[in-house]
Amino acid sequence: MAKKNEKAPAESPQSSKGPSGAAGRVKERDAKTQKKIEALAQNLVKRTLSxxxxxxxxxxxxxxxTNWNKKSGILEMGGAIAERPLFDLKSAKQFMQTTLHASTIRDLIDAQKTSSLRGVYYKAKHTVAGTKENTFDNQEESDPILEDLEVTLGSTREELHVFAENRGAMVGNITIIDRGDEINCRRMGSGGYSMPSIVEPDIIEFRKCEAKFVLHVEKGTVWARFNEDRFWEKHNCILTHGGGQAARGCRRLLQRLNQELGLPVICLLDNDPYGHYIYSVIKHGSISLAFESSRLAIPQAKYLGIRAKDFRQCGLDDAVKIDLTDNDIKRAGEIAAYPWFESHKGWQKEIGALLTNGFKMEVESLITKDISYVTEVYVPERLKAKDWLE
Amino acid sequence: MESAVKERNPRSEKRRGATAEEMAARQKDVSVSEFFVKNRHLLGFDNARKALLTTVKEAVDNALDACEEAGILPDLAVVIEDLDPRRPATAKSSRYRVTVIDNGPGIVRKQVENIFGRLLYGSKFHRLKMSRGQQGIGISAAGMNGLITTGKPMVIHTKPNAKERAHHIELAMNTKSNRAEVTLDKETKDFPPERFRALSAGTRQLAQEGVFLSAESFATGTSVSIELEGKYQRGRGSVDEFLELTAIANPHARIVFVPPSRVAQDDADDLLPGTSAAVAQDVRSDAPAQTSETGGVVVFPRGVNELPPETKEIQPHPKGIELGILLQMLKDYQAKNKSGTLYDFLQEDFCRVSATTAAKFCKTIGVTSRTKVSDIEPPQAELLFKAFGEEKLAPPPTDCLAPIGVRQMLAGMLKGVKAEFYAASTREAEVYRGRPFQIEAAIAFGGDLPGDQASRVIRFANRVPLLFQQSACSSFKAVTETPWKNYAMQQPRASLPVGPLVVMIHMASVWVPFTSESKEAIADYDEIRKEMRLALMECGRKLGVYLRKRQKMRREGERRDVFERYIGEIAKALHAITGTEAKALYDALLEQARAKTAVADQELDEDGRVKRQQEADSDDEGVIIIDSAIAPVEVAAPIEAPQFETHKSAAPSRTRATPPAIKTRKDLDARATTKSASPASPPPKPRSKPLDRDDPRLF
Known part of the structure; x- marks a missing residue:
């Protein structure tokens, strides 16, 4: 790790504001990111001055x-490039915002601080000199610019020192180190370990792990049922939820558990197109984050339920049925057409069954059988029978 | 007004009430003054304010007609003297003396009584010729009104011969005999009357400069003074508006107006939008006079130095007459020419009737070409009238019309309305009811005109402004029917367009069909309204082209603005990352921004296609664009370059963005281009005042 602090003032007067001493140590990774930002800016300067x-x-x-890599089972970003010229009415402001954020990120790295997405938005937000216009009107304008920078620089969000809100929770037979603090996930009470948005190895290290698999459920409410029933203890697993569509931090952590510890990831999601989509994203990646797929996707992830057949198989009450909306039907068609599902007989059958049913079911619908039916009967039986979709 | 004495049969039996004899005793001549008092509203003397206006109007119309007929460039002085300046502020009216002095040919002595002293006496009624007055009611009615309201006779100075003395005549109308009585008749050297020059500080100053009632300009001429009970007030329908509009429609005339020293208290501030300023401007530029508030003299300068072409008198067109008129014409012809044939009558007394057509008409009604007019029975005349309607005839000749002309209208508008864009168009002559007419329209847009009100419509018939009954006028309807929305204007449903617009419509005709004798509105003939609409559409299209061009320039301005707005931020950000001097970056980016927008200016029209140079010019005939709102857009609100902290040495003034120095084709276009339609004088005054960024008038 090179000490960059002495060198920094020569490059930019801004770096002198950065703290000195131990806290000001710039990691090698940061130096690399800084170089990328500088290269981007230098290119613009060169073009401008010439x-x-x-x-x-x-x-x-x-x-x-976005390309579907069948071999590795993930979505990958293609090579197409969008040009963002300054002298175009459509992109002039975004161009300005991109340079502002580049400068903001540089300052963050220099200062050895991380900032939330909202923090970055506020840091770069000000009134454009000589006008009444703001550089950013809202965070919705700022976030995509940061994603642009991620892909442009080829740096991850954590490399840019930007984080998002914590989302999702974890309990189970594992001990981790989070920024130096040991966290025993077996003793997390009812709330569980809140999954941060940055879970890279330099932040989170895995220690003692007895768990044999990961059970990922869709929502906190279902997760709470499993936690209360000490499911992870009885079945020796790790229990996670993503609060709906799993955020990057959650997906990355699942992927690390899967890849580094070899734990299978088994998903328990609602029986509707949204549940299918969540699974699809966990398994293969998403379009907007295709550039991150290799760090996020878990091609071996399994879909345990809820299945369309469960209504009859489990003998559920008519009351649990929720009619499919037109949008659901449309969405189901789209998902069925995804290349990774299109060639998958099991999934074609599953989605077909959903549409034939004409209704969807949430995980909670199993409560009509018994409060702990899902933890005591449904999941254990399916696990035992290895009755899942891949 | 023929006397209505009727003999009643004395044999009539005695019935209840009056006997025929008793009734006969009550039947007598209607006195002209009685008729007048009862019908003054028909002639435009309904109230004190309008009476003053009508008096001025009739005198001015007569003066202009006389000058033009004699081939003299009109030079008019209109003087209104307040004869009771110490009246209380609450007085509803006051006594005024209206004097109109022209440099026309003068009037020979023996005609004076006839011209000024008789109602319905004139040269204009009996012929089909384009002129301002028509019936010969005007000036004598004004004199009558004066006589009735004040008892004072009309005072006339007229000098028909430059080498001889002028006549000074005072006329009082004998209301019984419909004849004028001369109360004073002498010769005088005093023409133009000396005393007017010393009327006020303004007139003294103008007279000293030799531009007010100079003896050289008024070698011949006539001065008419009428005293009357009236009310002087500015605003709509005022003498001021009338003269201002007259000046617009008669750019060849020079008019000096000396208003009374005192303006009626109420709504004295009701000035006409966009025009009072122009008047003030004229005063300042042409004659150093006081402001109009203190009785300053207003000078409407001459805009063009040529008279309108002389108009020819034409014979009536067969399709333009009524049966009664035909019968009268037959009678008249018979009286003139005892043995005249119908065949000759048709050819001589009508236009567009050839020998062949005349023979055809004779055959149609079953007479020969030798049949005398005296042998034509009423049924045959009726047949003839029917034949007129059925026969296909060439429309009447149109050389009897003298339109104002595109160039002259533009000169007039330029003089009277302060705007940024002017367009005018003259239609080809058309015919209604066998009478030729010609429609002209002009529009003025932008500039100092108020932008949030309904447009102002100024209407003219044979160069005479029409001030009242706007909504009853065919021209008003034509304006509301014109699709102004197509020309980038706002227009509420079936009403006037809203925006900084003045619309001028002129109808020239040998016989303008007024809705009433006070000549305030043009009757709504389909043919006329259609022509008006077409003329307006021609102007509108030019306006649309201009407005869209302006809109596009605004977009370009915004575009430049957008780029220039952000480059300061970009320069700062790049400086922070790379350490490159922010000022250098800013300057380089600014240069690029300007080059970019300049290219866009040149290459693209509003659809983003490359535009050819010629296109813009092709439609520019009849258009004047004043360098005003457009040009400042180029420099409007230059974004202040950020003060770069790291370069404190740079002087603040140097880091300010200088206004772009780009000269695009459109930039040049926007300079007071007067193209083919440049007026002789006055030249458009380019306004260099850059408009504020927040100026609402800026689009």
Whole structure:
């Protein structure tokens, strides 16, 4: 690890504001990120001073630029690049915002601080000199610019010292180190360990792990049922939830558990297109974060339920049925057409069954059988029978 | 007004009530003054304010007609003297003396009584010729009104011969005999009357400069003074508006107006939008006079130095007459020419009737070409009238019309309305009811005109402003029917367009169909309204082109604005990352921004297509654009360059963005381009005042 602090003032007067001493140690990774930011800015400066139009080139994050890698089982970003020229009415402001954020990130790294997405938004937000216009009007304008920078620089969000809100929780037979603090996930009470957005090895290390698999459920309410019933203790596993669509931190942690500890990831999600989509994202990645798929996707993830057949198989009451909306039907069709599902007989059958049923079911619907039916009967039986979709 | 004495049969039996004899005793001549008093509203003397206006109007119309007929460039002085300046502020009216002095040919002595002293006496009623007055009611009615309200005779100075003395005549109308009685008749050297020059500080100053009633300009001429009970007030329907509009429609005339020293208290501030300023401007530029509030003299300068072409008198067109008129014409012809044939009558007394057509008409009604007019029976005349309607005839000749002309209208508008864009168009002559007419329209847009009100419509018939009954006028309807929305204007449903717009409509005709004798509104003939609409649409299209161009320039301005707004931030951010001097970055980016927008200015029209140079020019005939709102957009609100902290040495003034120095084709276009339609004088005054960024008038 090189000490960059002495060198920094020569590059930029801003770095002098950064703290000195032990806290000011710039890691090698940060130095790399700084170099990338500088290269981006230098390119713009060069173009500007030589009379060429400054353009930021940003890898496209669209469906058309997302490829399905069948071999590795993940979504990957293609090579298409979007140009963001300054002198275009549509992109002038975004161009300005991109340079502002680049500068903001640089300051963050220099200061050896991390900031939330909202914090970055506020740091870069000010009134444009000589006008009444703000550089950013709201956070919705700021967040995509940060994602642009991620792909443009090829740096992860954590490398940019930006984090998102914690989302999702974890309990189970594992001990981890989080920023030096040992956390025993067996003793997390009813709340569980809150999953941070940055879970890279330099932040979170795995220690003692007896768990044999990970059970990921969709929502906190279901997760609480499993936790209260000490499911993870009885079945020696790790129990997680993502609060709906799993955030990056959650997905990354699941992936690390899967890859580093070899734990199978088994998902218990609602029987509806949204549940299917959550599974699809966990397993293969998403379009907007295709550039991160290799760090997020878990191609071996399994879909345990709820299954369309469960209504009859478990003998559920009519009351649990929720009619499919038009949008659900449309969405189901789209999901069925995903290349990784399209060629998958099991999934075609599953989605077909959902549409034939004409209704969807939440995990909680199993409560109509018994409060702990899901933890005591449903999941154990399915696990035992290895009755899941892959 | 023929006397209504009727003999009643004395044999009539005695019935209840009056006997025929008793009734006969009550039947007598209607006195002209009685008729007048009862019908003054028909002639435009309904109230004190309007009476003053009508008096001025009739005198001015007569003066202009006389000058033009004699081929003299009109130079008019209109003087209104307040004869009771010490009246209480609450007085509803006051006594005024209206004097109109022209430099026309003068009037020969023996005609004076006839012209000024008789109602319905004139040269204009009996012929089809384009002129301001028509019936010959005007000036004598004004004199009558004066006589009735004040008892004072009309005072006339007229000098028909430059080498001889002028006549000074005072006329009082004998209301019984419909004849004028001369109360004073002498010769005088005093023409133009000396005393007017010393009327006020303004007139003294103008006279000293030789631009007010100079003896050289008024070698011949006439001065008419009428005393009357009236009310002088500015605003709509005022003498001021009338003269201002007259000046617009008669750019060849020079008019000096000396208003009374005192303006009626109420709504004295009801000035006309966008025009009072123009008047003040004229005063300042042409004659150093006091402001109009203190009785300053207003000078409407001459805009063009040529008279309108002389108009020819035409014979009536067969399709333009009524049966009664035909019968009268037959009678008149018979009286003139005892043995005249119908065949000759048709050819001589009508236009567009050739020998062949005349023979055809004769055959149609079953007479020969030798049949005398005296042998034509009423049924045959009726047949002839029917044949007129059925026969296909060439429309009447149109050389009897003298439109104002595009160039002159633009000159007039430029003089009277302070705007930024002017367009005018003259239609080809058309015919209604066998009478030729021609429609012209002009519009003025933007500038100092108020932007949030309904547009102002100024209407003219044979160069005479029409001030009242706007909504009854065909021209008003034509304006509301014109699709102004197509020309980038706002227009509420079936009403006037809203915006900084003045619409001028002129109808020239040998016989303007007024809705009433006070000549305030043009009757709504389909043919006329259609022509008006077409003329307005021509102007509107030009306005649309201009407005869209302006809109586009605004977009370009915004575009430049957007770029320039952000480059300061970008320079700062890049400086923070790379350490490159922010000022250098800013300057380089600014240069690029300007080059970019300049390219866009040149290459693209509003659809983003490359525009050819010629296109813009092709439609510019009849258009004047004043360098005003457009140009400042180029420099409007230059974004202040950020003060870069790291370069404190740079002087603040140097880091300010200088206004772009780009000269695009459109930039040049926007300079007071007067193209083919540049008026002789006065030249458009370019306004260099850059408009505020927040100025609401800026689009």
């Amino acid at each position: 009379g060429r139009e400054p353009i930021v080139e940003i890898p496209l994050r669209t469906k058309s630029n």
